[in-house]
Amino acid sequence: MVADNSSAVPVAPGQFRSNLALDLEESDSGAADELSETSTDPLSDPDPEISYVVQKGDTLSTIFDLLHLSQTTLYKLMEADLNVLALDTIQPGHQLGFNLDTEGDLKQFIFRSGLTYKVVFDRREKGDFEFREFIEKGGYRREIFAGEVQGDLPRSMQRIGVRIAEAYQVTSLLKERMNFRSHLRAGDRFQLAVSRQYVNGEYTGNSVIEGFVYDGAIRKQSAFLFDDNYFDADGESLEKAFQRIPLTKRYRISSSFNPKRKHPVTGLIRPHNGTDFSVRIGTPVLAAGDGVVSRVIKHRYAGLYIEIQHNRKYKTRYLHLSKAYVRKGQKVSRGQKIAASGNSGRSTGAHLHYELHVNGRPVNAMTAPIPVVQTIARKKRSAFKQQVAELKSQMAEQLALAQKQ
Ligand SMILES: [Zn+2]
Incomplete structure (x- = not known):
């Protein structure tokens, strides 16, 4: 068994870096x-x-x-x-x-x-x-872990200092590719690169998995973050795609995303953080992607609304519903019927107000880059290969260190 085998490498700030490993500017200023x-x-x-x-x-x-x-x-x-x-x-x-x-x-x-x-x-x-x-924004620091399987994978990772939430991020990332019962053997090796966010030296609870390599007796698998999506070492996407519109077909958009919208009477800034679809009450509303229902709430103005957390960085909201078919904590999959649209809360007419949030910020769901990529574009392949090579060499150093102990 291996012990105390993490090493810290300072890396770039988190929120909107498109490429963790290549952007090496330190921003721990707490700005x-x-x-x-x-x-x-x-x-x-x-x-x-x-x-x-x-x-x-x-x-x-x-x-x-x-x-x-x-x-x-x-x-x-x-x-x-x-x-x-x-x-x-x-x-x-x-x-x-x-x-x-x-x-x-x-x-x-x-x-x-x-x-x-x-x-x-x-x-x-x-x-x-x-x-x-x-x-x-805080600052992100990369830490590398190397260990081997004894018992289940989350506990094997925890034993060498990986946080349990990080371990679950890894297993959820690979759940389509690996069976964490039948594919695991005691003694299988794994390496993890994770970036942890700190504000004034305190860990904020936010971690980004940058790379994971599993080298097992019967299964080899890897995951690397590149351009905000996860890929295996061959550049095949690990993440399921989102659907652009959370409805069965494209309905008329009655009001678009507009972060600078002004109230027509008061002149106050009243951003429109979503896209409004003109749909009749009772129209089926679908989950835009796989995730877990994080809120089902009745709000005085938003009406009955649902929020879904999709993996680490995407969140969607569905407002003014008439009925919710899911409850808080429930797992949902892309395209699953989660609600019936409505006109609840303060609403000027039957419609669905749909929001997509990336890293806690609302973005235009109709145009934002969402995980739809299946493979890495040819012109980006060399950048991807370079990033994978860099992480793998850091992991190899860590593995060597761990084995010496
Ligand atoms: Zn709206």
């Missing part, structure tokens, strides 16, 4: 990446007058009561939040900040989740709120 162009650096914001850490059993409504803030104000916040749906995620431990005006009314509300995510809601005219969303 936040900002979505709205009108706002200032969130790190220079002063501490809020009132800070509140969400407790078990809290709802936004009970917290607002506690602070003598009106439910009307809460509804105004939720109206702005319709465009991010950040507040539906509040959990014990999340930090809320409140800044009040001289009348004791809320003028700014701050929501912080973990080390990497923050949304600031600022009050504008007529009590309406506008939001600014921030995602900390």
Whole structure:
């Protein structure tokens, strides 16, 4: 058995690198990446007058009561939040900040989740709120592990310092190619390259699998991240494709994705973070890709909506539904009927509002690059080969180190 065999190699920042290994600029400055162009650096914001850490059993409504803030104000916040749906995620431990005006009314509300995510809601005219969303980029560090199978694969990986969530990312990546019961033999060797995100030296919980090599007695398999998709060493895609439209056919688009949309009356920025399809109530809504249902929620403005988490970086949302056929935690596959469309929440007519998020940011689902590639384009093959070779040589060094011990 091998022990303590990880080594750290600094690598590039995570959020939008298209190629982890080739982009070697270190960005551990903790600088936040900002979505709205009108706002200032969130790190220079002063501490809020009132800070509140969400407790078990809290709802936004009970917290607002506690602070003598009106439910009307809460509804105004939720109206702005319709465009991010950040507040539906509040959990014990999340930090809320409140800044009040001289009348004791809320003028700014701050929501912080973990080390990497923050949304600031600022009050504008007529009590309406506008939001600014921030995602900390942090810095990524590559770590290499080499080990061998004793028992099942996740536990064999855990034993040498791989986090359990990382081990499950690996098994879910290879689930189409490997049977983790019948293909495993004690003593099979494996190597893993993973990039872990740190903000101010603290691990954020985000890890990106960059490469995995399994060298077994009866099975050899590998996975490498390249251009945001996973491929085996021969350049064959490991990931299942998404479907562009979560419906059985292409319906008319009544409103397109528009992050800069202004409200026609108030002039406030009210981004349209999705694509609206004009469909009759009851039209089947399909999962855009394989994944796990992460939310089934009834929201005052979004109506009944479903969120699906697809592997590590893609998330989709389906709003204003009339019926949900899935529950939270359920696994779904691409093309599976998950809901019936509707007109729930605040909606000007029957339609499906569909969102695609990449690394926590909404993107135009109709044009964004999504995993549809089956093999690597010829002109990119040499870059891919070079990247695989680099990771493999780091893995080989680690393997040699592990074997010496
Ligand atoms: Zn919409």
